[in-house]
Amino acid sequence: MRQLALLLPLLAAPAVAQQAPSPVSLDTLKTVTRELSSDAFEGRAPATPAEAKTTAYIADRFKAAGLQPGNKGSWFQDVPLVQLTYRNVSPMTFTGGKAPVSLAYRSDMVVATYRVQPKVAISNSDVVFVGYGINAPERGWNDYAGVDVRGKTVVILINDPDYQAKTLDGPFGGRAMTYYGRWTYKFEEAARQGAAAAIIVHETEPAAYGWNVVQSSWTGPLLEQDTPGDHQDQSQAIGWMQLAKARELFASAGRSFDQLSAAAKRKGFKAVPLGVKASVRFDAAIKRQASKNVVGILPGSERPDEYVLYSAHWDHLGRCDAVNGDTICNGAIDNATGVAALVAMAEAYRKTGAPKRSVVFLAVTAEEAGLLGSKFYAENPVFPLAQTVGGVNMDALKVRGETRDFVTTGAGKSELEDMARPLLAAQGRRMSPEPTPERGFYYRSDHFSFAKLGVPMFDGSAGEDAVEGGVAAGHAAEEDYTEHRYHQPGDEYDPAWNWGAALQDVGFYYTLGRQLADGTAWPNWYPTAEFRAIRDKSRAGR
Template structure:
C-alpha cells in the first residue's frame, strides 16, 4: 500500500518527518570504544547468568542513565527477568503405544520407533487413547489460499504432520516462510485444540542422530504452545498405523498440491507418557525509554541482543590460547549500535510516540529473551508500531546497498528505501535464502506476534569496488569470525558502513515516532493475518 504513494510529494513528506533526529552525530569512535569495552575478556563472552551478564547490564544502565533516559522495564525497573526452563528427560520414563480398530495395542519403542518430548510446562505428558489425524504439512495460510486442516476438528486429538513446507513460489520459492517451522506447526495445532504433534521422519539415514537428540537437555521457548507432548515418528511405524486405519499412500493425495485436507486415521488411537526434570536459568532483558509527548501508549522498539556464547566454562574444547568467545561483531556491535541510536534520540526533541531501546537476553540460546518479552510484553504488542532490530552491524567501507532480512514482508522496507535513495543507496535482500535469516534473530518473535519488524544486514556493494570486491570480503570475514573465538575488537575495524546504516535507522525511527500511521504487513506475508487480529486496538 505504501509503495503506491511514493510520488514526489510523498517522498518529501517522509524525509521531512524523518528529520527530527538526523543522526548526523553517530560516532564511529563511540561505536568502537563501546564494542571494545563489552567484548573484552573481562566480560567472559557475555553468557546469560554469569558475571559477564551482570557487567554488561551495568554498563548499559550506566549509558542510559548518563543520557537521562527512563528505565523501560516492568514497574519502573531497568531489567525484565526472563526465566528459562530447561528440561531433561527422565531415563526410562517415556512410553508410547498405538491401537487400531481391533483394539490390539502395539508398543512404540522410544529411540527406535519414536522420540518423545514432554512439551507442557510441568514437564509431564500423560495421554491415553487419543484419536489420531494426519494433517499434511499442518499449515493454515489464508493469504495463500492454503488450509491443510479444512473442516476437521482436532480438539483432544494427536496431529501427525510432515516437516517443512511445499516447494515453489507460493511459499516464497528459495526464501522459506515461517510455515516451515516446527514452532509454527505446534502453535497452529495447539490453537485448534490438539494435545500433541507428531512429525514424520522419512530420512532413515539420520534417525540415529534424531534419537540421540531426544535425550538432551532443551530449553523451552517462552510462550511456546502448551501441548502435552511432541514426537518424531519413523516412517515404518507411521505406515503401520495408516494401514490399520485402511489408508494407503494414495489415500492422502498430493499434500503439496493445495488440494489435500486433513484425514482422520479412523479407529487408531495413541497413548503417550513422558516425564522430564526441570531447572531454571534466570537472565534479564534491559530496557530504556523516552516517553512520547502525544501518543505515549504507541511504541517503537529498537532491539539488539547483548549476550554471546561465553568462554571455556561453556566450551570445554576451547583452544588454550583463546578461551573466550568475545562476540565483538555478534553482538557487541548491535548492542552498542542501539545505544548510539538512543543517544541521537536523547539529543533531539522528545518524540510524539514512546521509543524503547531493548537489549535482549539469550538470543544465542534461541531468541529466548525476545520470545520472553513477546510472551509477557512490557508495552502492548497491539500498539507496538514496529521493531527495528540490530544484530551485527556491517563492518566495512561504505556500501551502496543496505541489505535486510525478509525483503517483501512489510512496508518498513519501503520507508527505508525512500531514505536510502535520498543518499544514493538502495535496499536489497540478504542474498542468502538458504540461511532463513528472517527467522533467526530477535526481530522474529515480534514478527511472529504480528508486530512489523525490520532487520538490516551487511551490504556488499562497496562504493569502491562494488559487489565483486565486497561479497568475497564479507564472506571471508563471516567465515573467519562468526561464532568463533576470533570475533574480537580490533582498531582496524571499519565502521563507515555501520554509521551510514545507523543514520538511516535513526531517521526511520524518527519518522515512525513522530507520525500517526501504522506500518503494514504486505498481503503475501504470513504475519499479516496475525496483526489483523488486533486491528481494533489501532483504530
C-alpha cells in the same frame, strides 16, 4: 520483495554518497561490542550469573548516554522464565521395521520439551510422516487431514513446500519462507493436533544452517516463558534428527524418504503412517528465574506519550559445544553489535537534542530461546503499543566494508519502507530483495513479536553488493559467517573488523528513527499485510 527481481542480477549503483558526519560513534560500537562479547561475560546466557553483569553494564551505558530508566523508575522489566536442563537422555529408538533404528543424542538427534515436568517418556509411540506439518485453511492446505496423530510421534520437514522455487510465486510465497515454514510453527501445530512427540528432519538448505547450529542451540539449558499451566498443552517431546537417520528410518519402514518428501510438496498430500514405533526418555532439571529486559527512555519534548522504539537482544548461548577447545559462544556479532548500536544511538540523540516524541531503547532477553523477552514486552508493554509509532530492530550488524545496497527482511509489508528508501538513497544505496528469502529471517528476530501485535517495526541490514568486491565478496562474507561463526564459539570480537557497513546501517537506523520521533506520521502496514487489521483495531479512536 515479492517480485521476480529476486532472480535478476543486481543493477549497478553509484558509489556510496558522501554525507555529513554521522552522530553515531564508531568508538562506542567497538567498545560495547568488545566488552559484551569478552569471555568475562561467558556468552551472556539468560538465567546465569553472567546475566546480572550483562544487564548492569547495559543499564550503566544507557545512563551514561543520557537516558532515563524506562520502567517506572527502574532500568529493568522482569521476564518470568523457566530453565530446563536435560539429563539422562536415552537414544531415540524406532522399532517394528525391517531393522531397529537408534539415534544417539547430540550427534544424531536432539530432543527437549516445552512442558515443565521432571521426566519425559515416550514409549512405543506410532510414527506418522506428516510432510511439512502445515494446517493452513486459508491456503487450502492441511497435512494433518484424515489422520489422527493424538499420542503419536510425527516426523516433519523443515521450511515450506515451495522453498525451492526460483521466484516468489507459490502456495507459500515461493522461495520466501512463511511462518508455516518455521520450526516454531511446526511444533505449535503438532501440539494442536495432539502429537506426543514432534521431530523435524534437519536439512541444511531449507533449515538455513548446519547441524552444528541445531546441536549448539538445543543441547544446553533451554528457556521457556514461565506461565500458568506449565505448558502441559504442548507435545511431550520435540526435537530434530539428522537427514541420514531419517533416510535410515524410512528405509526400515519400507519407504523412500526422497519419494515421500517429493510427494509432500504437492497440495493434497496425505500423511503416511510408517508402521514403526518411537521411544525416548529424558529427565529435566527445572529452575524458575526471572530474566530481565533493559529499558531506557529519552522523553519527548512535545508529544511524550507517543513512542518510537529501538530494540536489540542482549542474550546469546553462553557455554556451548567446544570448537578447538573453546566452550564459550561469545555472540559478538549476534548480538553484542546490536546492543552497541542501541548505546551509540542513545548517545547520538543526546548530541542532537531531544526529539519531539519519546524514544525507547529496549535490550531484550532470551531472543535465542524463541524471542521470549520481546514477546513478554509486547504482551506486557511498559509503553502502550497503540501509542508506539513504530521503530527499528537491530540484530547482528554487518562488520564488513560498505555496500551499495540494503536488504529489508519481510519487505512489502510496512509503510516504513516508503520512509526508508529516500534515506538509503541519500547514502548512495538502494533497497534490494532478500538474497535468501527461504531462510525466513523475518520470523527469527524480535521485530516479529511486535509485528504480531500490530506495531510496524523495521528490520534489515547491509546487502551483499559490496563497494569493494561486489556481490561475490559480500555473498562470500555472509556464507563464511554462517558456516564458521553463527551460533558457534567463533563469533568473537576481531579488532581487524571493517565497520563500514555497520556505520552505514546504524546511521540509517538513527535517521529513520529520528524522522519518526520528530514527525507526526503514524506509518501503518500495507493493506495486504497480515498485521494490518490488528494495528487498525489498536489505533481505532486515537
